[in-house]
Amino acid sequence: MDINTPVATIYGDLHEKQIERWKTQVSGLRERFGEKIEEVLFPREYPTDTPIVFVRADAICEVLEFLKNTPEFEYGYLSDLTATDEQEAPRFHVVYNLLARKTMTRIRLKVRVAEGESVPTAIGVWPAANWAEREVWDMFGVRFDGHPDLRRILMDVRWEGHPLRKDYPLRGYQFFPTPEPIDPSLLG
Amino acid sequence: MNIQNKDADKQMMQDRVPELGLPSGGHYSVDHDPDDLWGDSRIIVNIGPTHPAMHGALRMVAKLNGETIEKSYCEFGYTHRAKEKLGENRTYHQFVVYTDRLNYCSALINNVTYAMSVERLMGVEVPERAVWIRMICAELARVIDHIICLGINAVDLGAFSFFLYGFHQREEAYSLIEKICGARLTTSYTRIGGLAADAPEGWEKQVKEWVKRTRKVIDEMDELLTGNKIWCQRTVGVGVMSQKFIHDYSVTGPSARAAGLNYDLRRDQPCMFYKDVEFDVPVGQNSDIFDRYLVRLEEIRQSLNIISQCCDRMKKGPIWSEDKRVRIPEKDVVHNTMEGLIHHFKFFMTGFEVPPGEAYTTFEAANGELGFYIVSKGGPAAHRMRIRGPSVYHFQTLSPLCEGGKIGDMVGILGSINIIAGELDR
Numbered sequence: 001m002d003i004n005t006p007v008a009t010i011y012g013d014l015h016e017k018q019i020e021r022w023k024t025q026v027s028g029l030r031e032r033f034g035e036k037i038e039e040v041l042f043p044r045e046y047p048t049d050t051p052i053v054f055v056r057a058d059a060i061c062e063v064l065e066f067l068k069n070t071p072e073f074e075y076g077y078l079s080d081l082t083a084t085d086e087q088e089a090p091r092f093h094v095v096y097n098l099l100a101r102k103t104m105t106r107i108r109l110k111v112r113v114a115e116g117e118s119v120p121t122a123i124g125v126w127p128a129a130n131w132a133e134r135e136v137w138d139m140f141g142v143r144f145d146g147h148p149d150l151r152r153i154l155m156d157v158r159w160e161g162h163p164l165r166k167d168y169p170l171r172g173y174q175f176f177p178t179p180e181p182i183d184p185s186l187l188g
Numbered sequence: 189m190n191i192q193n194k195d196a197d198k199q200m201m202q203d204r205v206p207e208l209g210l211p212s213g214g215h216y217s218v219d220h221d222p223d224d225l226w227g228d229s230r231i232i233v234n235i236g237p238t239h240p241a242m243h244g245a246l247r248m249v250a251k252l253n254g255e256t257i258e259k260s261y262c263e264f265g266y267t268h269r270a271k272e273k274l275g276e277n278r279t280y281h282q283f284v285v286y287t288d289r290l291n292y293c294s295a296l297i298n299n300v301t302y303a304m305s306v307e308r309l310m311g312v313e314v315p316e317r318a319v320w321i322r323m324i325c326a327e328l329a330r331v332i333d334h335i336i337c338l339g340i341n342a343v344d345l346g347a348f349s350f351f352l353y354g355f356h357q358r359e360e361a362y363s364l365i366e367k368i369c370g371a372r373l374t375t376s377y378t379r380i381g382g383l384a385a386d387a388p389e390g391w392e393k394q395v396k397e398w399v400k401r402t403r404k405v406i407d408e409m410d411e412l413l414t415g416n417k418i419w420c421q422r423t424v425g426v427g428v429m430s431q432k433f434i435h436d437y438s439v440t441g442p443s444a445r446a447a448g449l450n451y452d453l454r455r456d457q458p459c460m461f462y463k464d465v466e467f468d469v470p471v472g473q474n475s476d477i478f479d480r481y482l483v484r485l486e487e488i489r490q491s492l493n494i495i496s497q498c499c500d501r502m503k504k505g506p507i508w509s510e511d512k513r514v515r516i517p518e519k520d521v522v523h524n525t526m527e528g529l530i531h532h533f534k535f536f537m538t539g540f541e542v543p544p545g546e547a548y549t550t551f552e553a554a555n556g557e558l559g560f561y562i563v564s565k566g567g568p569a570a571h572r573m574r575i576r577g578p579s580v581y582h583f584q585t586l587s588p589l590c591e592g593g594k595i596g597d598m599v600g601i602l603g604s605i606n607i608i609a610g611e612l613d614r
Contacts (some may be wrong), residue, residue: 052546108548126437154264
């Protein structure tokens, strides 16, 4: 058994209908964006629960906007925005998990980012991306172009290094004797 | 601030500018400002990280004009315990304990969701009895979480007795949980492919009795607060989220339903046996604190319905999956055979292999969508263990909801979106 075998007690939801919908959606995306869609990994061919669409970094906002507002897609919810450290070039994948509430279909977008490169911010599409992007910056050190307030979020502002990188040690403690100072410029 | 001593106050404020490290000019200058209610007495109030009105170690820095919050920003991370990093460094079995400490008000929901997401990656099917028990556990945890949320929200706004009514039932629910796993708060009840222990004889009967008593108490609580004039004045029309706002900020769960979004993952994306039980999804209209309160109250009733249906349909049977990869060997085999001992040792020391793959598994937790995005590259530990807690996205809405309102309302709004620091900071 693998991930794509419908397991009744978990989600019996990977119906043929959903696969068909994903297929038409992905071909629609390919038609609309062409070269900007780098690669698509499909369930049953690759061990994943939803299709993974690799998008070129410069086109991610366009694609998100398109997925959000076009009928037949309507991925209106940004379920999650995160990243993974792949330990190979390009090093990071920024991951967007989207949900279409009407059809309860999910899709996953990924952007490949090398170390030191940046991704355009998705705040224009979903303001919810604000803190999620700050967290990706904090944890992985991936920069987001056009982000209005790219500060650390979970770690202290004085922290050095990015804890969720695979080369960061598990016990890489850093201590600060005083709490984070108030930043009046944020209240301007 | 005393209006008659306006000039003196102005001067005091001006004197304190360098001391507070505030930028000179702008809002802190003594120049006349027509919007200014209190004679240039804008002050910065630092609420938290340890403050009785904040739920856990959260911090809000607010710039006040009189009582009105003009601008604010929030900070968290004070209880950050690197759960995601630990997820990459611990085996899938060891990580069960860490899931308790996410949303500690409803630890069982986290346990269940985590077990489900690893089982989904491995394609492990859980026997029927275990699934029914998991559903009861998830709904018990939801009732507890909602009772805490409503109770604390009411305490923050000044209604203490309401909180005590609910807390009695909550303690009894914890006693029921203690009977199945020995712990009250940090349960660690589920295992990948099964449960830590079977429910004892007659447990479901006790649960049903508790359901009966709790229904009455919920009705009492409803009568106590819903028509209360002070409660209504404090909550109606406060902290309103529009539908667009909810989509923009990825708000889920009761807060989204209070705005009229008919959306519940238990019904729309049925996992376990949720499509075999009957329950309604309550939907609000105005999306203020009052509607969120009503939605939660009704959800408690629906959860109680689900619990009693599960108790009726639960039958005797195994609680462990037959899958040899995830099954913890029986104790008599471990103690009496060499192979059993080796199996036991390997299971706990190296852990079981999860095939490569990735899945984003979600479940309707008490506050909203709880998701585990697990990327496996083979081996006994995850390559990436992302925990999407609803609180992270909900806390982001606090500043936009509070700005322009009174500082007293901030406490009510914070309580009604139910931020749990453990889940927020991970």
